Amino acid sequence: MSTIITDPALLTGQATEDAQPRKIGQYVTTNHIHYDGHTGQIYKIWLLNFLMNIITLGIYSFWGKTRLRQYVAGAFSLNKDRFEYTGTGKELFLGFLKAIPLFLVLYLPYMVASFMDPEAIWPLVLLVPLFYVFPIAIYSALRYRMNRTNWRSIRFGLDGSAIRYANLYLWRWFLDIVSLGILIPYSDVKRYRYLADHASYGNILFRFEGRGKDLMFIHLATYSVALGLLLIAFYGFQLIAASFAMMQATAAEYGLPIDEAVFFMLSETSLPGALAYIMLPFILFPLVRLIYKTALIHEMTNHLYAGDIGFRSTVTTTGLIKLKLGNFFILMCTLGLGMPYIMQRNLRFFAQHTQVRGDLETSDIKQVTNRKSSDAEGLQAVMGLDSGLM
Numbered sequence: 001m002s003t004i005i006t007d008p009a010l011l012t013g014q015a016t017e018d019a020q021p022r023k024i025g026q027y028v029t030t031n032h033i034h035y036d037g038h039t040g041q042i043y044k045i046w047l048l049n050f051l052m053n054i055i056t057l058g059i060y061s062f063w064g065k066t067r068l069r070q071y072v073a074g075a076f077s078l079n080k081d082r083f084e085y086t087g088t089g090k091e092l093f094l095g096f097l098k099a100i101p102l103f104l105v106l107y108l109p110y111m112v113a114s115f116m117d118p119e120a121i122w123p124l125v126l127l128v129p130l131f132y133v134f135p136i137a138i139y140s141a142l143r144y145r146m147n148r149t150n151w152r153s154i155r156f157g158l159d160g161s162a163i164r165y166a167n168l169y170l171w172r173w174f175l176d177i178v179s180l181g182i183l184i185p186y187s188d189v190k191r192y193r194y195l196a197d198h199a200s201y202g203n204i205l206f207r208f209e210g211r212g213k214d215l216m217f218i219h220l221a222t223y224s225v226a227l228g229l230l231l232i233a234f235y236g237f238q239l240i241a242a243s244f245a246m247m248q249a250t251a252a253e254y255g256l257p258i259d260e261a262v263f264f265m266l267s268e269t270s271l272p273g274a275l276a277y278i279m280l281p282f283i284l285f286p287l288v289r290l291i292y293k294t295a296l297i298h299e300m301t302n303h304l305y306a307g308d309i310g311f312r313s314t315v316t317t318t319g320l321i322k323l324k325l326g327n328f329f330i331l332m333c334t335l336g337l338g339m340p341y342i343m344q345r346n347l348r349f350f351a352q353h354t355q356v357r358g359d360l361e362t363s364d365i366k367q368v369t370n371r372k373s374s375d376a377e378g379l380q381a382v383m384g385l386d387s388g389l390m
Contacts, residue, residue: 030312031358033076033078033355033356039340039341042068042343052064062093064089075347076347078151078360083150083151085149087144087148102133107130135162135169136162139160139165139166139195146158153367157199160198168194172186184223185215185292187212188212189212189215189299189300202366204307204309208303209304211303223292230281236275239273240275286324290317294316297320310356310358311355312355314353315349323346327342327346
């Protein structure tokens with residue numbers, strides 16, 4: 001469904017950066033993404049994949065993963081036209097086989113060194129190259145998925161270099177550590193910009209105009225609160241240490257057995273309060289950082305363009321907190337069996353809060369026929385970076 005917006009700011013050309021996209025003729029059309037996948041069907045596919053993976057010792061996972069992606073992609077529609085995933089299980093399996101030798105070459109030196117000197121720590125240095133492979137696997141997998149996704153029979157794409165992305169990824173990771181986390185917004189934006197600026201839909205190129213400095217205030221505010229919560233948790237650990245010291249002293253002084261000393265500690269010491277000091281910060285920490293996560297989603301979405309087409313996110317912090325808390329309790333209460341339902345919640349949330357703004361009926365979009373075929377996501381499968389749901 002499409003709606004016509006007649007905001008005076010847009011009609012007069014005085015729209016802010018958040019008004020997506022920039023003025024297109026006289027009107028801006030808001031196109032809503034729809035998702036009509038059924039939880040029951042997701043469960044059937046997921047359960048079949050689970051059972052077949054046991055029977056085939058995991059080999060079926062490539063075909064099961066493909067079947068799930070095909071169903072999910074087909075459940076999304078934009079302007080009444082559905083998306084399509086054209087990847088195959090055979091491609092994923094062959095990509096996995098290609099990645100195994102590389103993984104063994106990188107991992108074998110560590111295995112040999114650990115076998116020769118089991119108590120030594122230095123062999124861990126030999127695992128450093130695997131950190132470099134991690135972002136390469138992420139980029140290669142994303143490129144494969146985009147190149148196998150169509151809308152209106154026109155394929156998405158991701159060019160660029162996985163090596164350059166890995167260099168950028170690790171460099172920004174290093175800067176985040178050196179800056180004690182202060183530069184996280186700049187790193188998030190720069191990594192996303194590399195992905196967005198190398199993405200395409202047919203002959204239409206994406207571009208990202210977001211800025212890391214726009215996120216700094218929210219980041220520093222939530223980061224400061226998060227650090228304060230960690231200090232409270234540290235204080236709780238100190239109280240626990242003091243409580244155990246008191247328990248040992250009491251047991252030694254009165255000759256109490258250990259079970260009575262523990263009962264004394266629980267009833268007479270500050271252990272219950274100490275546990276609260278520890279648990280509460282670890283619960284609040286991720287919730288506080290969801291404020292920054294919401295701002296990051298807005299920055300990434302509201303400043304993303306594909307030609308004259310813009311995007312907008314309507315995600316709120318409250319909605320994101322409800323989603324994450326609900327997913328957590330579902331996961332805990334079902335012992336992992338609720339994963340398909342969690343995926344459904346995430347997909348619906350994305351569809352409900354993402355808008356595509358602009359004229360989608362343009363005739364300028366054409367299929368690119370000379371794009372190189374991308375390899376399947378073998379490294380990601382070898383390294384266990386994919387949950388198998390998507």
